[in-house]
Amino acid sequence: MDYFKGIDPDIMNWVIIPVLIFLARIMDVTLGTLRIVFISKGDKVIAPLLGFVEVLIWLVAITQVMQNLSNFASYFAWAAGFATGNFLGLRIEQKLALGQVVVRVITVESADSLIDRLTNRGYRLTALDAKGSRGKVNLLFMILKRKKLQEVIGIIRDYNPNAFYSIEDVRSVSGTEIPEEEVERKMSFRKFFPVRKGK
Numbered sequence: 001m002d003y004f005k006g007i008d009p010d011i012m013n014w015v016i017i018p019v020l021i022f023l024a025r026i027m028d029v030t031l032g033t034l035r036i037v038f039i040s041k042g043d044k045v046i047a048p049l050l051g052f053v054e055v056l057i058w059l060v061a062i063t064q065v066m067q068n069l070s071n072f073a074s075y076f077a078w079a080a081g082f083a084t085g086n087f088l089g090l091r092i093e094q095k096l097a098l099g100q101v102v103v104r105v106i107t108v109e110s111a112d113s114l115i116d117r118l119t120n121r122g123y124r125l126t127a128l129d130a131k132g133s134r135g136k137v138n139l140l141f142m143i144l145k146r147k148k149l150q151e152v153i154g155i156i157r158d159y160n161p162n163a164f165y166s167i168e169d170v171r172s173v174s175g176t177e178i179p180e181e182e183v184e185r186k187m188s189f190r191k192f193f194p195v196r197k198g199k
Helices: 009-040 046-067 072-096 112-120 146-159 180-192
Strands: 100-107 125-132 135-145 164-170
Touching: 009 046, 009 072, 046 072, 100 146, 112 125, 112 135, 112 146, 135 146, 146 164
Parallel strands: none
Antiparallel strands: 100 135, 100 164, 125 135
């Protein structure tokens, strides 16, 4: 590498190259993790682009390893970058909160107050009367964006800390819930410009 001329060969072999391999592995594994997420969501544009960049970076990293087979630091950097890339990719995916989930709630107590609170926040749901092993229960289904999941879980726990709920990823749906922001905008608009009903 001409741009590394003048650098001590030992520093180059035992520090710079392993660091570059480590960083390259972090980037390509992180992109790979995100690519898998986009594939699971059925994305046909972002997933291929991430795959292209991922493989390009991987080729650069594996080339450096193959050129330094006697340098065990390169192997360590490769493995450490792989592990770090997995962790970082999952963290980024959690922060992005891509996609939608289906939430199922089962509670023995009356779910009327929970239904009212969720619908007032703009969430669409379906409520059913069901029968469990210990008697009658209330069963609620709702589909929402993942970024709203923690808010919904908070509402459920506030209603009944002992309520049972399950969460599953959804690949696609025919419609989505009314965004909370839209509900808040409508409420704010009406606050400043109240609509008068005709007599």
